[in-house]
Amino acid sequence: MxxxxxxxxxxxxxxxxxxxxxxxxxxxxxxxxxxxxxxxxxxxxxxxxxxxxxxxxxxxxxxxxxxxxxxxxxxxxxxxxxxxxxxxxxxxxxxxxxxxxxxxxxxxxxxxxxxxxxxxxxxxxxxxxxxxxxxxxxxxxxxxxxxxxxxxxxxxxxxNHFPYTPEPFEKLWPKSGEIRIGWAGSLGHMADLLALLPSMRALIETHKQIKFCLMGNESIPSFLHMPQERVEFRKWGSMDEYFSFLKSLHIGIVPQLATPYNDCRSDIKAVEYAGCGVLPLLQERLPYQEFIRESGSPSFSSWQELDRLLAGFAGDPESACQKAKQIYEYVRTNRLLSExxxxxxxxxxxxxxxxxxxxxxxxxxxxxxLGSKRPEASFQQILKEAQLAIDANNLGRASKILEQGVSENPLNFHLVHAFLRCEGSRPEGNRGKIKDLLRLAKERFRNDLRFNLIEIASEQDAAHVEKDWLELAQQLASLNQAQKAAVFEDVLKLFLGKKTRMLQSVLQIGEALLEQFPERLELAAHMAELHDLQGSRERARDLFGKLVKDIPVIQSNKEFAEKTQQAYFLARYEGLRGGLDNS
Structure with missing residues (x-):
């Protein structure tokens, strides 16, 4: 290279x-x-x-x-x-x-x-x-x-394929007296590892010749709770170090919880294990089905099945060696990059x-x-230049800069969005041009509701504004939580504006938004006030009651939440759920 x-x-x-x-x-x-x-x-x-x-x-x-x-x-x-x-x-x-x-x-x-x-x-x-x-x-x-x-x-x-010509199997299979069972993975696989740990703890208690070998993030040892002498840990390193680690193993376990992300992984872990002379034990998930079928690799659909596989191979290392060689031959014949x-x-x-x-x-x-380094993308330079013009109160120049950028790259939604906002804020802005480009943007960027919000903000007819708001609520219902969260602040700001608050259907619109953002207390607080002002006292009481209940919980846990990463609890939860669901 x-x-x-x-x-x-x-x-x-x-x-x-x-x-x-x-x-x-x-x-x-x-x-x-x-x-x-x-x-x-x-x-x-x-x-x-x-x-x-x-x-x-x-x-x-x-x-x-x-x-x-x-x-x-x-x-x-x-x-x-x-x-x-x-x-x-x-x-x-x-x-x-x-x-x-x-x-x-x-x-x-x-x-x-x-x-x-x-x-x-x-x-x-x-x-x-x-x-x-x-x-x-x-x-x-x-x-x-x-x-x-x-x-x-x-x-x-x-x-994916094995990148090297494999060494002879007899050279790869470790000859030490202990049986080295391993796992390696990035932080993205942490929940998979956590689900595996109960099986490994039980195994090393009953089979004294086993050593559990791991390679990954430096936080892993703190989760193991196993005797130190029964564990070997290596911090994640280069690909050469990774392959060196694999070659030290007899058996490699590939736990894979049932998640949409895991379903879209490749089967490379099995290929790497087998190409290094390691016996892969694969969880029966979509990415590994073809490999299991074609190679005859041992697999498990529950943790009890894994326990039986591990106990069987631990008690009969020769059978593990024979099976590892079979799968090694499959990879050598069918999954080499050179072939x-x-x-x-x-x-x-x-x-x-x-x-x-x-x-x-x-x-x-x-x-x-490597080439010559470029500090930032061209469109980011355009946005910066336009912002300088806006800061100088020269909206006309900013609009021209952005319009030129859109003409050169009409699919760059950042430029399209910036131009529509800039042109719409100009008293002399071209309303026909805004309307036409908004229509195209809504068609081209179907799930980017920022363009719907621009349309609502630029609409003058109250009936059309009401219709656009209710259509927006329907579109929100089709999105996932991440997509909704991305536009919430913009939605709330526009909803609280004078134009919306003057609409006869403001309560209907607000309730439709609350249905999509039920946990957003700021929206609930404003809706409670609006209901009270318009005489809907029972609904106002219920919303104020929600605030009275939820806000003290948030305030009393603020310090804990600030110093804790939710991802940690999600990984622990998924690891336990996966371990229990497949028991």
């Missing part, structure tokens, strides 16, 4: 080899290696005449290079400045693929990415790329079915005939390019 800082794009002498440009995060994580770096390096061996380039996702060259590459592949992209590039490529007859390899709609709350992935605006960004691309790559059947239900098409499953042609076949099917205009001055082969 080669890491290089490229020359200026102006000095590039384009060559005719087919150029595959993958815009990726160049780091050492499992996702980066399994999905971007290892497959690209292997692809260049399978097609030596191709120039396969992994360009860092922060490089400013990504826009120019993205336009001219024969095939552009974007990984987990939310770079809205790339959308015009995709559109221009389509005009030129060049294909673009995107890959999303997790269920970003429902991440576990204890995962480090949960905060970012709970943003509906991020979902909207991802969905735009999936809609605009010529194909969507996923890692397994779970994501395939999820995206299919959401009406995305041109879905392609590219499975896989799925990616090559997919990419080849999307390439145009004829000579390529691109090459970026690089010879055929595999290249990793």
């Amino acid at each position: 080669r890491l290089a800082w490229p020359r200026s794009c102006d000095s590039i002498n384009f060559v005719s080899a087919k150029t595959i440009l993958q815009i990726a995060l160049m780091n050492e994580t499992g996702d980066s290696m399994h999905r971007m770096r290892w497959p690209a390096a292997e692809l260049s061996k399978q097609m030596p005449e191709w120039c396969v380039v992994n360009l860092d996702a922060h490089a400013k060259e990504r826009y120019e290079w993205g336009l001219s590459a024969d095939l552009l592949v974007l990984f987990q992209s939310m770079d809205l400045d790339m959308l015009p590039v995709i559109a221009k490529r389509r005009e030129q007859g060049r294909a673009t693929l995107v890959e999303y390899n997790d269920n970003f709609y429902e991440p576990p709350a204890w995962s480090p990415v949960a905060g970012d992935w709970q943003s509906p605006l991020l979902w909207q960004s991802y969905e735009l790329f999936m809609e605009e691309a010529d194909g969507i790559i996923v890692t397994g059947i779970g994501l395939y079915e999820l995206f299919k239900k959401k009406r995305f098409s041109n879905l392609h499953i590219l499975r 896989d042609s799925e990616r090559c076949d997919l990419y080849s099917s999307l390439l145009k005939e004829g000579a390529s205009p691109a090459g970026f001055g690089l010879k055929p082969g595999y290249h990793e390019v």
Whole structure:
């Protein structure tokens, strides 16, 4: 692999080899290696005449290079400045693929990415790329079915594979007297581990030759409550350190609780275990069904079944060795990256005939390019420039800046939203233009209710305002809690405005909103006041009673809530629930 800082794009002498440009995060994580770096390096061996380039996702060259590459592949992209590039490529007859390899709609709350992935605006960004691309790559059947239900098409499953030629099994199988049973995973798998622990505590009590080996977050040892001499823990490290850890094991356990996020995982853990000569014990969940069926891997659907498997293999290590070798042979025969042609076949099917205009001055082969760093996205610069004009009380200039940005990237909802707000705040704003763009925005960004709120704020006719409010309440009913939470403050601010409070149906509108935000005490307080003013004394009494009951509880627990992460309790709860539900 080669890491290089490229020359200026102006000095590039384009060559005719087919150029595959993958815009990726160049780091050492499992996702980066399994999905971007290892497959690209292997692809260049399978097609030596191709120039396969992994360009860092922060490089400013990504826009120019993205336009001219024969095939552009974007990984987990939310770079809205790339959308015009995709559109221009389509005009030129060049294909673009995107890959999303997790269920970003429902991440576990204890995962480090949960905060970012709970943003509906991020979902909207991802969905735009999936809609605009010529194909969507996923890692397994779970994501395939999820995206299919959401009406995305041109879905392609590219499975993960073992990246190396495995060492001989006899060299991999540990020869020590103890039986090493292991688990490894990121914070996103914490609840899975917690559900496993009761089985492991019972096992090490009855089988003195077992050592429980773990690799992961440094907080893990505090949850184990096992004799220190029976446990070996390694802090999460590089992929090389991870594979070294796996090779030290006899048996690897893959617990996987029944969650929408887990259903969309890949089967890579089983592949990694088996390729390192480890016997995988797999929970019977969607991601592992095919692997279990094809490899004959031991599996369990309840913790009692796992207990029996563990006790059986602990009492008969030779049978564990024989089974591990069987599954190792399956991976060696069927799941090696060097033997896989799925990616090559997919990419080849999307390439145009004829000579390529691109090459970026690089010879055929595999290249990793960091590029020239760009401090921020182009649209963010536009928003900053417009804000400076607004701060200078020059709304006309701000509106022109934003309108130009929208004309260049009409799918950038941040720019569309900013322009509509700016233009709508100008006394001389073009109402016809606002109305037309709002209609388009509501069609294009169906779940982004900020545009509905702009429509309500700009509407002058009271009857239309009432109708728009009730339609908004209906739309809220179709959204999940994260989507509702994202717009609550804007909804409340507009509802409390003079225009809405003067409506005859204000109580009807307010009750419809309370139905969607039943735990929001600020809304309940304002509704209690409104009901009292309009003579609905019983409803006012009930709402004030709710406040009297709920507010002291919140106040008395404020200090505890501030120093405690809810994610911790969610992980403990899910771990216990998973352990009990499958007992």
